[in-house]
Amino acid sequence: MVPSPAEAPDGPSPALLALLEAEPLGELTVLDVGTGTGRLARALAPRCRAVVGVDRDARQIGEARARAAAAGLANVRFVVGDVEVEEYAPFKPDMVVAHLCMSDAIAERAARVLAPGRVFAFVAFHTDQWKETNRPSRFAYGEVGIKRLLKRTGFAVEHLAVEREVRTFETVEQGLAAAAPLAERWQADGRWPRYTKFLAEGGRTLTRAHLVVKARKA
């Protein structure tokens, strides 16, 4: 996966970590779905009983294992798997977390595995993320949509915030430069021509927007 500014290359969301730290992590086995190279899993491991990171990208799981080993973390393991197809019961999680990997299928599986009182917490792309490309990620939710999903799957929302950053530009060139780290990915998925059209028509913004959510199984 190409790193992007929206994916906070320096580490997982501090807001999410703060929400998780309010829980008795030392007693918990935490499942990190869509773990990527395991940055959230690594941040949590020293505080938790155990952490399991799952991702369908074997290359990233390999990287996650190498980084955890280099950090000397013995209570974290990484598994290749599809978190929208497989059930989570084999991992016996007491908590499910997700950092920029969120879908209805993930919430449904978290709901099936977690006992009442257990926490499901995540950062998800907000539908305004890169709205200038006029094509939201399939992992994106608005406030209404995420509340509806969590209610349907049996979670009570304890925290829901939108973190939003709108960059503004004077010129087309500045707008192109700001999106340059995303260009290869956006060219591959068709968003680049939409963004350049937006700039050509006078648009001068680039929006980053995430939902930060903590919910508890009812």
Ligand SMILES: C[S@@+](CC[C@H](N)C(=O)[O-])C[C@H]1O[C@@H](n2cnc3c(N)ncnc32)[C@H](O)[C@@H]1O
């Ligand atoms: C935006 S990246 C976030 C990675 C990581 N959580 C982080 O914040 O650094 C999304 C990750 O979700 C993974 N992913 C997407 N759909 C998945 C699925 N159905 N099963 C497992 N992993 C999936 C991708 O492979 C990718 O690593």
